Amino acid sequence: MVKSSFIKPCKKNILYKLIFKEINDLVLDSIPIVSILSFFIGGVVSIQMALNLESPLLSKTLIGFATRQSVILEFAPTFISIIMAGKVGSYITSSIGTMRVTEQIDALEVMGINSLNYLVFPKIIAMLMYPFIITFSMFLGLLGGLLAMTLTGVPSEAYIQGIQMDFDIFHVTYSYIKTLVFSFILATVPAFHGFYMKGGALDVGKASTQSFYWTSIIIIIVNYIITQLLLS
Amino acid sequence: MIEIKNIFKSFGSSEVLIDISAKFERGKTNLIIGQSGSGKTVLLKCLLGLYVTDNGELIYDNIYSSRMNDEEKINIKKEMGMVFQGSALFDSMTVLENVRFPLDMLTKYSEREKNEIALKFIDRVNLNDAINKLPSEISGGMQKRVGIARAIVLNPKYLFCDEPNSGLDPKTAIVIDNLIQEITKEYNITTVINSHDMNSVIEIGENIIFLKKGIKLWQGNNKEILNSKNKEVEDFVYSSELVKKLRKN
Ligand SMILES: Nc1ncnc2c1ncn2[C@@H]1O[C@H](COP(=O)(O)OP(=O)(O)OP(=O)(O)O)[C@@H](O)[C@H]1O
Ligand SMILES: [Mg+2]
Numbered sequence: 001m002v003k004s005s006f007i008k009p010c011k012k013n014i015l016y017k018l019i020f021k022e023i024n025d026l027v028l029d030s031i032p033i034v035s036i037l038s039f040f041i042g043g044v045v046s047i048q049m050a051l052n053l054e055s056p057l058l059s060k061t062l063i064g065f066a067t068r069q070s071v072i073l074e075f076a077p078t079f080i081s082i083i084m085a086g087k088v089g090s091y092i093t094s095s096i097g098t099m100r101v102t103e104q105i106d107a108l109e110v111m112g113i114n115s116l117n118y119l120v121f122p123k124i125i126a127m128l129m130y131p132f133i134i135t136f137s138m139f140l141g142l143l144g145g146l147l148a149m150t151l152t153g154v155p156s157e158a159y160i161q162g163i164q165m166d167f168d169i170f171h172v173t174y175s176y177i178k179t180l181v182f183s184f185i186l187a188t189v190p191a192f193h194g195f196y197m198k199g200g201a202l203d204v205g206k207a208s209t210q211s212f213y214w215t216s217i218i219i220i221i222v223n224y225i226i227t228q229l230l231l232s
Numbered sequence: 233m234i235e236i237k238n239i240f241k242s243f244g245s246s247e248v249l250i251d252i253s254a255k256f257e258r259g260k261t262n263l264i265i266g267q268s269g270s271g272k273t274v275l276l277k278c279l280l281g282l283y284v285t286d287n288g289e290l291i292y293d294n295i296y297s298s299r300m301n302d303e304e305k306i307n308i309k310k311e312m313g314m315v316f317q318g319s320a321l322f323d324s325m326t327v328l329e330n331v332r333f334p335l336d337m338l339t340k341y342s343e344r345e346k347n348e349i350a351l352k353f354i355d356r357v358n359l360n361d362a363i364n365k366l367p368s369e370i371s372g373g374m375q376k377r378v379g380i381a382r383a384i385v386l387n388p389k390y391l392f393c394d395e396p397n398s399g400l401d402p403k404t405a406i407v408i409d410n411l412i413q414e415i416t417k418e419y420n421i422t423t424v425i426n427s428h429d430m431n432s433v434i435e436i437g438e439n440i441i442f443l444k445k446g447i448k449l450w451q452g453n454n455k456e457i458l459n460s461k462n463k464e465v466e467d468f469v470y471s472s473e474l475v476k477k478l479r480k481n
Binding site for chain 2: 010011014098102103104106107109110111112113
């Protein structure tokens with residue numbers, strides 16, 4: 001499916017238009033929910049870290065350090081991607097699935113248009129912007145942590161110092177490798193479920209559920225494999 | 233003209249089309265009729281190339297499907313237009329964008345030329361008031377007309393319509409039937425229409441093929457069908473109580 005979505009492309013100006021539309025629908029539209037989730041979860045993570053590190057022997061900077069590690073390594077790339085499997089994934093499955101059951105895909109085929117290229121390729125390209133969302137999520141997560149700590153009375157200098165402590169650039173690289181792989185999964189697995197679905201309007205809902213189920217499972221397993229390969 | 237010879241098509245173990253041969257003539261509205269599940273849509277999709285037949289030959293004005301290479305297959309597709317049962321309009325696009333879509337995707341006209349051509353066909357199906365509306369904002373009959381305009385915007389040689397008037401009231405249904413017939417004559421198209429509606433049969437049945445369970449049982453025109461002695465055809469034609477009563481009188 002992925003291979004045939006790359007062949008027999010449509011005209012350049014049409015393609016650009018499609019890609020911009022998908023960037024808007026898939027990426028930009030997700031910013032509000034990602035912001036809210038990241039900000040608050042960042043706060044919660046830092047509070048829990050503070051709780052676990054509540055010993056006078058341990059430096060307060062550890063809170064910032066631990067929050068940074070969990071936000072950058074796991075929370076932003078993986079947790080947000082699972083949320084996106086629900087938001088972006090069900091949007092992709094239901095929009096393509098609706099086109100399937102209302103014969104819009106047949107209409108494209110009859111015109112001699114490669115419907116996979118028309119529908120799926122722009123989504124794969126648009127999702128290349130997905131790492132920006134994750135960057136945003138990392139930043140807001142850490143900011144949420146900072147705010148929560150300030151409210152709890154941990155000095156913000158200690159937290160900020162902790163965020164910068166023992167910084168390993170490879171951890172960020174690892175995070176972005178994951179993110180790129182997830183963005184590809186988020187575009188293709190739901191598209192597959194929509195494109196090859198059968199039945200009527202009710203089945204579009206079922207296909208969306210199935211799509212979320214498989215997308216999130218694949219993301220979790222791939223997450224494990226990448227982590228095993230790169231970090232252990 | 234399209235000629236089909238000994239077409240077979242099955243899905244798994246169920247045989248949907250069995251040894252069908254027929255001719256669909258140019259400039260005429262050719263009807264495929266039969267009960268639900270008789271194989272009308274499958275036959276139409278075979279003619280369109282959406283399904284590959286298991287056996288038999290499709291001949292489009294002397295071009296044999298079995299001898300076509302890939303390029304010829306693409307070219308013959310460009311000669312085909314299709315009106316879908318549920319209109320199949322792109323729901324994020326306006327009426328004008330829907331009709332212009334094939335021009336956008338498949339031609340090299342300038343923006344102005346594309347708009348001119350699309351507007352000409354929108355005018356032809358009397359939708360000048362709805363140009364900037366979305367499919368969800370117009371009635372079913374109007375959607376069908378947009379579907380027709382989109383199907384003929386590239387001047388096809390062949391037009392296929394899958395139950396073009398299903399879901400419409402009888403009056404609107406006849407308007408759509410007549411529109412398709414007029415367009416067929418005007419542009420000299422080979423038109424094939426699926427239908428199970430007796431009104432259409434009487435109104436525009438210039439050449440009718442009757443299918444039952446994937447077998448062609450009868451062929452003729454709308455005058456002949458009313459007097460057909462074929463038991464199955466009679467059953468189909470006079471299936472409604474109204475028609476039976478009218479017949480007795
Ligand atoms: N893709 C498919 N896979 C398997 N079986 C199919 C497929 N498409 C159609 N069939 C079967 O082929 C038979 C004929 O279906 P078809 O859709 O051609 O009927 P129809 O005459 O168009 O009916 P209707 O008037 O209800 O549209 C049916 O029994 C259907 O179940
Ligand atoms: Mg049908």
